[in-house]
Amino acid sequence: KIELTLLEGNKNTPSLLLNCRGLFLRAVLVICNYLVRRRTEYGFKGLKSIFLIPSNRNSYKKNICIDMLRQGYHKSFSELFSLIEKWNALREAAGPGSAIWQQKSLEEQPDKLDQLYHFLTRAEAAQRAGHYEEVYDNQLNLAYYFNDPEDKWLSNYFHERCFNTAKLITTDIRKREAQAHANMGLIKEEQGHVLKAAEYYETFYHLTVGSTWKDVTGHTYNSLASEYLWRIYTLLADKMLENKEHQQAIKTLKKALKMAKNGRWKITLSHSAETTKRLEEFMKAAENAHLSQSQVDACVLLGNIHNERGSYKEACEYFSQAYETAKTLNNLALVDETKAYCGIAKAHKLMVPFNSHIEAEDLISLKYLLAWKESRSDMCTDPLTVGKTLVMKYISAVLSSTAELSKFNNREKQGENREEKI
Amino acid sequence: MATGDKDHHKADWVSIHQQTCQLLIPTRTSLPCPTTERERKRGTEQLLRRQKYIIDAAFSTAQELVWAGKHEEARPAALHALRFSIEVYGSDSLQLLPAYLLLAEACAGAGHLPEASQYLSQAEWIILRTPDCSAAVQHKLHRSLGLFCAAKGDFEKALYHLANDVYLASSTFGLTSIEASGGYFHMADVFFRQNKVDIANSLYTEVTSAWHSFLLKSLQAQQQVPKSRPETSVFTEDREVSEEPLTEAQQVEGIRVLNAILDIREQAPTQQPGETARVLHALAMLHYLLMDVPKARELGLKAFELLKQLPQQESPEPLGYLLALMNVEPSSTK
Numbered sequence: 001k002i003e004l005t006l007l008e009g010n011k012n013t014p015s016l017l018l019n020c021r022g023l024f025l026r027a028v029l030v031i032c033n034y035l036v037r038r039r040t041e042y043g044f045k046g047l048k049s050i051f052l053i054p055s056n057r058n059s060y061k062k063n064i065c066i067d068m069l070r071q072g073y074h075k076s077f078s079e080l081f082s083l084i085e086k087w088n089a090l091r092e093a094a095g096p097g098s099a100i101w102q103q104k105s106l107e108e109q110p111d112k113l114d115q116l117y118h119f120l121t122r123a124e125a126a127q128r129a130g131h132y133e134e135v136y137d138n139q140l141n142l143a144y145y146f147n148d149p150e151d152k153w154l155s156n157y158f159h160e161r162c163f164n165t166a167k168l169i170t171t172d173i174r175k176r177e178a179q180a181h182a183n184m185g186l187i188k189e190e191q192g193h194v195l196k197a198a199e200y201y202e203t204f205y206h207l208t209v210g211s212t213w214k215d216v217t218g219h220t221y222n223s224l225a226s227e228y229l230w231r232i233y234t235l236l237a238d239k240m241l242e243n244k245e246h247q248q249a250i251k252t253l254k255k256a257l258k259m260a261k262n263g264r265w266k267i268t269l270s271h272s273a274e275t276t277k278r279l280e281e282f283m284k285a286a287e288n289a290h291l292s293q294s295q296v297d298a299c300v301l302l303g304n305i306h307n308e309r310g311s312y313k314e315a316c317e318y319f320s321q322a323y324e325t326a327k328t329l330n331n332l333a334l335v336d337e338t339k340a341y342c343g344i345a346k347a348h349k350l351m352v353p354f355n356s357h358i359e360a361e362d363l364i365s366l367k368y369l370l371a372w373k374e375s376r377s378d379m380c381t382d383p384l385t386v387g388k389t390l391v392m393k394y395i396s397a398v399l400s401s402t403a404e405l406s407k408f409n410n411r412e413k414q415g416e417n418r419e420e421k422i
Numbered sequence: 423m424a425t426g427d428k429d430h431h432k433a434d435w436v437s438i439h440q441q442t443c444q445l446l447i448p449t450r451t452s453l454p455c456p457t458t459e460r461e462r463k464r465g466t467e468q469l470l471r472r473q474k475y476i477i478d479a480a481f482s483t484a485q486e487l488v489w490a491g492k493h494e495e496a497r498p499a500a501l502h503a504l505r506f507s508i509e510v511y512g513s514d515s516l517q518l519l520p521a522y523l524l525l526a527e528a529c530a531g532a533g534h535l536p537e538a539s540q541y542l543s544q545a546e547w548i549i550l551r552t553p554d555c556s557a558a559v560q561h562k563l564h565r566s567l568g569l570f571c572a573a574k575g576d577f578e579k580a581l582y583h584l585a586n587d588v589y590l591a592s593s594t595f596g597l598t599s600i601e602a603s604g605g606y607f608h609m610a611d612v613f614f615r616q617n618k619v620d621i622a623n624s625l626y627t628e629v630t631s632a633w634h635s636f637l638l639k640s641l642q643a644q645q646q647v648p649k650s651r652p653e654t655s656v657f658t659e660d661r662e663v664s665e666e667p668l669t670e671a672q673q674v675e676g677i678r679v680l681n682a683i684l685d686i687r688e689q690a691p692t693q694q695p696g697e698t699a700r701v702l703h704a705l706a707m708l709h710y711l712l713m714d715v716p717k718a719r720e721l722g723l724k725a726f727e728l729l730k731q732l733p734q735q736e737s738p739e740p741l742g743y744l745l746a747l748m749n750v751e752p753s754s755t756k
Contacts, residue, residue: 025540025543025544025547026539026543028547029543029546029547029550062589065585065589066582066585066586066589067585068585069581069584069585069588069589069609070578070581070582070584070585072609072613072618072621072624072625074588074606074609074624074625074628075624077588077589078592078597081592081597082597128620128621128624
């Protein structure tokens with residue numbers, strides 16, 4: 001108020017001050033602006049009472065937006081702005097008491113705003129230069145950054161942006177496009193859109209056939225695609241079975257099986273109880289529909305899963321069921337193959353008591369072992385019929401080996417080697 | 423004001439006075455002493471009404487002159503509006519803002535930068551002292567400050583103010599509003615002058631699409647409203663603009679902005695026929711809404727020709743819709 005009275009007091013006198021009025025006002029403005037900014041930056045309160053200036057505090061969001069705009073990143077600005085608006089609208093729609101109501105808004109989280117600023121502007125600069133792979137990489141960074149459950153919508157949003165960008169990339173023989181399809185499939189699967197997910201995975205599969213691209217864990221993209229497709233097909237079949245569409249379900253399960261076989265030794269099947277359940281269902285369905293080939297396939301897969309898990313008894317059962325079914329098919333190669341599987345599982349089964357005798361290192365156990373070695377008969381398990389010679393060979397190798405016993409824990413590998421020998 | 427265009431000033435003063443002088447006399451002369459309380463009240467009310475009318479008249483005169491590019495001539499009228507505004511609303515009312523900004527624009531346009539700066543400072547001061555000043559008002563101030571800085575050649579500062587303008591306009595009117603696009607347009611101009619052509623182009627595209635969708639919406643709204651407008655009374659003082667598809671300011675801004683972008687698109691070293699066609703389409707719609715059908719048809723056909731050259735036509739339906747409208751229009755009896 002002081003300044004104003006000063007000015008008004010000089011209004012009627014043609015003094016120097018009147019001529020300088022504009023200049024003076026500017027000076028006051030500059031000082032005030034400076035002080036206001038200082039107050040916001042350093043949290044210095046109390047100016048309001050001195051200068052009677054309303055708080056013109058800029059929010060962090062506003063500062064970020066203005067920084068983007070003045071550098072010409074108008075697309076980044078509108079993207080950020082509409083994301084914040086979208087969140088607010090979602091929150092309004094959910095109403096008080098909802099989970100989202102408790103969350104902090106995006107505009108109240110400077111760290112997240114910083115990340116958005118950084119990657120959005122870089123993506124926009126790359127887009128202006130026509131470097132779409134760089135646009136994609138920046139968007140993907142954002143999709144990965146928002147990995148909190150409450151930021152899921154943001155992650156999904158940026159994956160979708162990546163997907164659209166990937167279509168424009170012409171320089172990377174469609175690697176990013178494949179990746180984007182996989183990510184979209186995962187999102188759709190999570191949201192329960194199984195059919196849509198299957199579509200994305202199928203494209204992912206076709207784009208990666210014959211490629212050597214690997215993900216961070218060393219799996220090839222194509223084996224991942226097989227795994228995803230196997231999972232989604234069994235899910236689909238599940239739904240079909242629920243709706244009593246048996247023929248459709250069998251068809252889909254066959255596709256799933258093809259995927260599983262495709263990556264049989266390359267991928268580790270997800271050993272969940274879920275998978276086993278699916279396979280058992282499938283086996284039953286195949287049995288009922290008299291699809292012997294599918295039944296054999298399912299038995300072999302189930303046997304493999306149990307074998308890898310160490311439940312050799314179950315593995316034996318499934319393999320011998322496969323063997324029995326294969327015999328009805330008049331397919332000699334298949335009979336041989338299943339016979340070999342039976343042998344492997346039985347050998348594993350025998351390994352358990354054998355190892356325990358070795359580890360026991362007592363006289364009785366030693367006697368048992370010696371007796372067995374002499375007679376070459378079955379020691380303390382069920383008599384071996386199929387694959388007996390194989391087991392003998394295996395056990396002799398074990399005995400003669402100087403390697404430590406712990407090595408035998410790695411059964412999987414040896415199982416594989418044996419298979420090759422066969 | 424000692425320059426040769428004193429005659430101009432005179433003419434303008436007369437033109438404003440023509441509208442206002444009958445009202446001016448009672449506002450300047452002291453009233454005869456009112457006899458009753460009621461009469462006194464009526465007298466002050468009447469005075470206030472007259473003053474407000476003068477403000478409106480002076481303001482719109484100045485505004486039209488500025489739009490016409492006659493900045494020097496607009497100055498006296500704008501000053502007139504400001505003086506009466508101060509009389510009516512006091513010296514630090516938010517109501518003075520439009521007058522201050524218009525005056526600053528007129529001064530800057532006429533090359534009187536220090537004077538313009540002074541008026542802008544006054545406006546800034548008013549806003550700084552108003553605690554709950556709306557974003558809609560603030561965005562106008564930033565627009566003016568941005569334009570002023572751009573005129574001075576201080577591009578960085580201009581961009582800062584225009585960024586504020588866009589942010590505030592987006593918060594108030596929406597991201598794709600034509601209010602926000604105004605800020606983008608001026609920013610594009612600054613970037614263009616800084617030789618950052620890619621940014622400028624990207625911004626021009628943004629502005630074009632804002633206008634395009636706004637005009638398309640206006641056009642569709644106009645077609646849906648049955649043409650049963652009641653006869654407007656000759657005696658109504660307020661000009662009814664609510665039923666018009668566009669305000670006068672929007673019409674002027676649209677013509678100016680879209681023509682400027684069209685020029686830039688047509689003179690660009692690398693042609694983007696799709697973009698140029700979009701500007702032409704928007705302009706055609708604007709002219710159609712302003713009842714200039716021949717011009718609209720010419721522009722629409724030009725856009726159509728450009729789109730035909732493109733391998734894949736980018737959604738020509740709205741354009742086809744407009745062209746169909748115009749072919750029907752002359753034959754239908756109104």
